[in-house]
Amino acid sequence: MTLKTKQAVLRCSTLNKSYTEGPQEVQVLTAIDFEIFAGDRIAIIGSSGSGKTTLLNMLGGLDLPSSGTVELAGKDFSKLNQKQRGQLRNQHLGFVYQFHHLLPEFTALENAAMPLLIAGKSMKEAKAQALKLLEKVSMAERAEHKPAELSGGERQRVALARALVTNPSCVLLDEPTGNLDQQTAAQVQQLITELAENSGTAFVIVTHDIELAQQQNRVLRLDKGQLRAANEA
């Protein structure tokens, strides 16, 4: 038993985000406070346009807040330059985008191996690890296929393998089961639970799928720019 204070994997404090559209300023996120610890599985629900993807982009350091801070592994994204943010993300985060963002000219295996190649691993090592992850999402048989030759759900599973390949401390997922049938979605959930429990991986899952949301330990709703427990009025 260690007495060290548990450090949040990801923490955002009084985060605000607004977009300026011509003369108009649109406030999307208002004073969001949020912490995620090892092994947490948090679902974020909210209507279309409520700011879920915007929030994930801030949490992943892909975009910076208008004010407030986001810290990953104790480091404030806004204090880093773009290259350093990329390195921090590569070290600690996995990201499954709402639209898979696989690279079209590379195979499923190469796509899944990419974060390890970026981290400086050898091609052989990266591909061996990527193949293990493709097996976990039942995509090993499609390893040599390019994204255009895969179905939407298959691409999503390759994107999930890519997000998990570095064994990140936190994984951010935007609609990970949007294109999956029930059985495959259940398999993805099983993998998420297993990694959270056995490896302490933390998950933030944005979804419209209430069933998927309810399988996580905490469900938060984004509404009018604010994040609250989903069962609060």
Ligand SMILES: Nc1ncnc2c1ncn2[C@@H]1O[C@H](COP(=O)(O)OP(=O)(O)OP(=O)(O)O)[C@@H](O)[C@H]1O
């Ligand atoms: N780059 C941008 N410039 C201006 N406005 C933006 C930009 N990105 C998002 N928005 C606006 O911010 C709001 C939140 O968008 P966001 O994509 O975060 O919603 P969402 O909750 O992910 O929706 P969905 O469930 O449809 O994916 C929307 O009103 C959107 O029009």
Ligand SMILES: [Mg+2]
């Ligand atoms: Mg979205």
